[in-house]
Amino acid sequence: MTENHVSGMEASAISVLKRAVELDQAGRLQEALVCYQEGIQLLMDVLKAVKEDSKRGHYRDKIKGYMDRAEQIKAQVNQMKEDGKYHEQIRIAEDATGYSYEALFKPYVSGLLTEVWVEDPYVRHIHQLYNFLRFCEMLLKSSCKVKKIHLLTTQDEADGGQQNGALAEIKDSLGAQGVTLDLQYSSTIHDREIRFNNGWIIKIGRGLDYFKRPKGRFSVGYCDYDLRPCHETSVDIFHSKHTKTL
Incomplete structure (x- = not known):
């Protein structure tokens, strides 16, 4: 060497x-x-x-x-x-970079993780649906063996066809990877929360939608989320020995 x-x-x-x-x-x-x-x-x-x-x-x-x-x-x-006292908070500043899903969730994704619950009312518009897909891709690329992902969100009343079609495609694609997507809608959901069955609970003020829109399709940060500027938000991380089910 x-x-x-x-x-x-x-x-x-x-x-x-x-x-x-x-x-x-x-x-x-x-x-x-x-x-x-x-x-x-x-x-x-x-x-x-x-x-x-x-x-x-x-x-x-x-x-x-x-x-x-x-x-x-x-x-x-x-x-x-x-x-039952673990709590830490990460503050993401306005225009901060380096907060891709890989970077943010890596410390909490372990080999014991097999099931994930995502509660986020805003997985409706195209960019939000892509955010959820990227989150799923992050799980597939990591060292864990996720077998089931639950998504609880609200239905897009303006363009439900686009949302339903995209989520059906994500479900089929995940299924081909051996991962089940359990999709449920709620008209009253408000809180944004991600729970892992290894005990970690991550609450992001803006949910998965904390990235700013890129300036163009060929601008830096369009593909690599680590280079994408963020909206100001806070991330609260807790740990519970009892992970709820939906």
Whole structure:
């Protein structure tokens, strides 16, 4: 392995661990834990590639320090989950970027996740239907094994045909991937909430529809949601040992 490759891995590790420390200081513990784990793995890869004893000792000390902190956070998060007191809030600023569904939900999507409930009154218009599809794609690409997605939304009285057709197509497409979409409509739903059967509950002020419209079909952020500016909103994350069913 070349020296340049090792220094590149080290730079990646430093970047991820710097983000972990920032999230840790901000009290965003579950996100920090995921970043610490990723950064530690990157540092361990660097350690394997380094030959000099002095450098190896340096990396071992760094890894131990980060592992100790990660274990402390893990214990703290587990205790808060056990006590039913886990709550953190993420504030997404106006025009902020870097908040794709992959980025936002990654810390809470684990291998234990098999069933998801989405309550969102606004999965009606074309861009909102695409948002829901992108959310489903995020789940399919992740490490979890989701088998069932429940969607509770309101019916589009102005253009119900478009909404029904799009959701039927999404249902068929998910079915081909081995995932069942359970679709229900409600005329009284107001709250926006996403529940995972691994215990995580995510409440986004604007639901899945927190992205701004792109300036054009060929503007940056049209395809990559990490580059798409957001509306100002807040995201509240809770954990419950008892995940409700609809």
